[in-house]
Amino acid sequence: MTALPTEYKHETLGAVAAERLSALVRIPTVSSRDEREVDHAAFRRFADALRAVYPRVHSVLERETVGGHGLLYRWRGASETRPVVLMAHQDVVPVVAEDWAGDPFSGEIRDGAVHGRGTLDDKGSLVAVLDAVETLLAEGFTPPQDVWLSFGADEEVGGTCAQVAVDGLRQHGITPWLVLDEGGAVATGAFPGVDAPIAVVGVAEKGIADIELVTTALGGHASTPARGGATARLARAVVRVDRHPFPTSLPAPTVEMLATLAPHAVGPIGSVLRLLLRLGALRPSAGGAPGRPDVVGRLTAPLRALLARLLGASDPETSAMVRTTVAVTQLQGSPGANVVAASARARLNVRIAPGSSVDAVVSRLRRVVRDPAVSVTAIASDDPSPVAPTDGEQFALLRAAVGEAYPEAVVTPYVMLGSSDARRFHAVWPHVYRFSPFAMTREQRWSIHGAGEHLTVDALGRGVVFYRTLLRILPS
Template sequence: MPGEGSALPHAVSALQALVRIPTVSHRDAARTDAGAFDRLLDELAAQFPLVHARLELTRVGTHGLLFRWDGASDAQPLVLMAHLDVVPVEGQQWSRDPFSGEIHDGAVWGRGTLDDKGCVVGICQAVESLLEQDHVPAQDVWLSFGCDEEVSGTAAQEAVAVLRERGVRPWVVVDEGGAIATEAFPGIRAPLGVVGVTEKGTTDLELRVDGAGGHASTPARHGPTARLARAITRLDDAPMPASLPAPTVELFRRLAAHAPLPLRPLFARAERLRPALTRVLLAAGPETAAMARTTFAVTTLAGSPALNVIATTARAGVNVRVMLGDTVEGVVAHVRRVVADDAVQVNVLEHGEPSPLSPMTSEDPGFALLERTITEVFPDAVPTPYVMMAATDSRHFTAICERVYRFAPFRMTRAQRQSIHAADEHLGVEALLEGVRWYRRLVEELPR
């Protein structure tokens, strides 16, 4: 295992270099350090000179990149995606500097290693190594690197607009999302090569209550904060109905041979036993429960600016992940029904429906290509479709492509998956190198 002081593979040192540049996105653009993004683009060009010298580059957004690699044909283009920005680290307790790129216990530590600079490096290193051998892909390959994914920005939409203007309809799009996931399901020892074939819609709601305010020494009952607290509690106590979407049924079917003996018949008959399997998911913990229903997370709260002042307005931000089969309209109706208080306004701040379902059977040539490359590079893993819980830039590409997949080709433990957007994010050195091999094989296996 390479360590400090030894000669590191180029992909590893490149990831360290990118992690050390804090390309943090903020919804308030004035808070975003554009200079950091400038330095990152310079560093990316220095680390991967052939990518920048031989591929046609179009800038999108403020710092987004869209590369075109000419193939032998442009009939079935491949788009490989990742994003350059990261989320903030303020308020988190890291065990080491989040922007040091330090190698510890065989892994590169730092914000963005998993989300999503690891994919940036994996893609660029794979392409750079093929360019060194003068490889010509069977089909055009596009590299789309967004700069504002973490704040639901516009760079990916601009990339889609460029492709549409040029008449490009991708055959397959691969973005971040899934992984080679260990400890993914209780009792399953084999790692799962989970490929997101759809993703939940991301919708932000605001619960708001207005009142008269006043001095804290003379409070009235049922003021804005009390009503808001009651609304939050009612919403928490009344989740939306759970169900098993088609990708999850297929996931269970593929896991049947790897499940503990008592569960094998249940998994194998997933289609007919959806209610029972839904209960299994709900009981197995939050990660699996989120696979079965629309979720609500109260993430922000605001009230009075002073301890001795009664709030005139109390607000709660609710991040909703809308399950395949549900709609934003249905979500808002559910919230209003369970809150059951006309004084609580339910405002939609950001509207996002679930993404269309991409093909997910071995008979489909695009999905089969991903399955083959997963099996080749990760022979111990079980390739399977699943519903992606988070939002990615790739949701915008569904407008021009029917095969949009979310898969980061890295081994990740449960603890690593939980570190995404949290403290102590890290990516194993060997996992990064396996990911490079996966991207390379994907390009090499493009159909002629």
């Protein structure tokens, strides 16, 4: 194991953490919905590796296993009044090896970065948390509050580890003052017109639904096909879904994000945002005083609607900020090239914007498909999470920690586009946030769940600085 550094600058911290991350990436902790496909030995090796590379953590903190391979640590602090939960997950998604230039589980350190599946999602965060704790323990530091570390092992498949951890904390009588999971990042090229790095802190996350379209018809030999069969009807339904995207809207966290970015935006988009800011259109609706209409909200509603439509017509990342999205991810027809399908199905992955719901999504999709012969069914789903406040001590604490690691970044709330284990915590406790303290380019963000995933050593070191700062400045 690399010796602990004597100076705690991000360059030195990053070099040490990179070696640990490299070793952990080489352990292929791939999760699957099919229990038979899970390599349980890999998860056991991962837990053993954590014990080996973080000796101080494992000599001081209490550790228990939850939900199979999930890990829950307790670091007893000077007080139990405001416990904090820091989260990450051990598991990664499968790889398509031929899409990678090299071994996707190499953990190779080259060109100033650690390469491999899980570096960004989410072993990098796990390493940054544990390196922060390990180095603070080396200094003899005791946190002002109890700190819990929750590292699930089935986040990528929407598993049970996080819920078991929530249930365990509740049984301990723990009410977290702050929960922080993976989520936003210090992003560049994330918003049109803004060149400054943006530290986007998720205060909510979209809902998620796996929805299945299924239709049946008379099958048979491919030499005697009938028109309008199952595959044709399914294709028509899929095209209708693709041609009718969900309408755009600006939920409160997105409005706050736009107001935060307005002073930093350049070009036409900057001018528009600053105009809307002056007009009062970039603020959550106050709702008016009791018995009185919200005059500002009524006057600026058309401007906000226009802005939402403009953003919705932008690149996919920006468009996803302002609407419910639908991705057609799986298609299934007949079992053979010369067989007419007796049934055909499509799987849709839907990310549900705040203010909507699973039921509303299913109802709209049925209207769009317009075919009673095509069933539309939610297979697995979660509604959007609640919205965490941005006007309290918790968000101010996150802002301060970001400022220490990335002083040039603009900190803003946003709605997380993906889903995370944090939604299990947010269903119970209000102050749940989502932020991965790493600088990420657009290319890196697209590599998550794709090929070429990598985390720079510089960003990893800054992530350790972020967590060290967060733990040091917790209120007494």
